Each structure stands twice: as structure tokens, then as C-alpha cells.
């Protein structure tokens with residue numbers, strides 16, 4: 001048996017939902033990153049799903065920030081998570097969304113339902129490898145033929161900050177390399193259609209060192225220089241079924 005902690009339990013303690021939710025408004029750097037993530041999500045919707053009536057699933061929805069972003073953009077949104085503490089906040093913040101407490105790797109509560117957009121943020125690099133594989137297999141099953149899966153890898157070890165941390169002897173979560181992310185996607189029978197990097201400048205969320213307004217300008221500059229993309233600590237991936245397997249003919253790189 002593995003001694004590795006099971007990520008399923010990570011956010012279940014009472015009060016976790018409130019503290020997690022507050023961090024997105026209280027921590028200036030996290031707030032800035034969430035603003036950039038929303039800008040990228042707008043672009044992804046335009047590039048891959050424009051003009052479509054969207055059924056949306058947010059896997060590991062937590063306190064529901066992605067559900068809230070999708071309100072008015074999706075025809076229907078469903079959030080699924082295992083943590084009652086996180087879901088209590090998600091329900092309060094998203095009265096119109098369907099919120100389901102479940103672990104889809106153990107309980108097939110969504111049956112044969114298909115979704116045009118499946119999102120999974122701040123989940124994959126935190127989860128243990130076995131859970132990552134089980135989850136992406138379930139998400140693929142719920143992806144409509146022309147649908148897309150959008151998830152982020154916010155712990156890219158090739159980024160400058162984790163490299164510097166390793167260099168000074170700090171050991172933290174090893175994260176998930178982009179090669180591992182690619183393998184995970186390929187083994188689930190999906191293709192990567194686009195990757196949107198962010199968080200190139202190496203700062204720790206709790207000690208951003210520079211004013212956030214400066215960091216935002218640096219990040220905007222970095223986004224105009226694709227060669228810096230691999231150094232983004234947070235990478236947003238857009239995936240779909242390969243052409244010829246009932247998937248999209250979309251050729252976005």
C-alpha cells in the first residue's frame with residue numbers, strides 16, 4: 001500500500017472552504033493570477049466554443065470560482081467535489097448551478113451525461129498520479145464529441161520559482177512536469193489543442209516582493225514572448241478528442 005496522502009481528503013476539514021475562498025480576494029498575487037486566468041478562459045471560449053450552447057462540468061469545483069465565471073456563459077453548469085466544506089461555499093456563491101458532492105472515480109453519479117466544456121483547476125498537479133489518471137479517464141468519458149477539457153498545471157517544475165526553490169534547498173510539492181501532463185492527456189486518448197502559460201516571473205504567492213501592478217505588467221509582457229512560455233509556473237491546457245474519433249476538426253495549435 002502507498003504511504004502517499006490521498007488528495008481526496010485535502011480540503012475536507014471544517015472551515016477550509018471559507019479560508020480557501022477568501023485567499024482569492026485577500027491575497028493580491030492570487031487575485032492577479034485569477035484575473036489573468038479569467039482573461040485566458042474568455043479567449044478559450046472564443047477560440048474553441050464560440051456560438052455554442054454550453055453544458056459545463058467543473059470537476060473539483062471547490063468553492064466555485066470557475067462556476068461563477070461561467071454563470072451567464074454556459075446554459076447549465078454542474079460542479080462536482082468531494083469536500084462538503086468547499087461545497088458549502090460553492091452553493092452559497094452559485095445558487096443557479098447544480099452542485100454535486102461526489103468522487104466520480106468511485107461513484108458514477110453523472111451516468112451517461114456529456115458536457116461541451118469540462119474544467120478542472122488547481123487539481124491535477126496536486127493529486128497523486130493514480131488519482132490524476134483515474135480522474136482524466138472519467139472526464140474523457142463525460143466529454144461530448146466536440147467538447148473540450150480545460151485544466152491547469154499550476155505547479156510546473158520547469159518554472160523559475162520552483163527551480164530557484166530547489167536550488168536553495170527548499171523541498172515542496174514536486175508538481176507535474178509538462179511532459180507528465182502531456183503523457184496523462186495522451187494516455188486518456190485526448191489531444192492537447194492549446195497551452196496558455198502564465199506566472200513566468202518567479203515570485204512566491206505570500207511574498208510577491210514587487211508591487212502586484214508591476215508583476216502584472218511583467219506577465220503581460222511575458223505573454224507577448226512565446227519563448228518564455230515553458231517558464232510559466234501556471235499552464236492552462238485545452239484538450240479534446242483527436243480528429244477522426246468523433247472529435248473536433250478545430251486546428252488551433
Ligand SMILES: C[S@@+](CC[C@H](N)C(=O)[O-])C[C@H]1O[C@@H](n2cnc3c(N)ncnc32)[C@H](O)[C@@H]1O
Pocket residue numbers: 007008009010011012059060061062063064065066080081082083086102103104105120121122123
Ligand atoms: C485546490 S482545490 C481547487 C478548487 C477549484 N477547482 C479552484 O480552482 O478554485 C482542489 C479541490 O479538489 C477536490 N478534490 C480532491 N479530490 C477529488 C475527487 N476525487 N473528486 C472531486 N473533487 C476532489 C478537493 O476537495 C478540492 O476542493
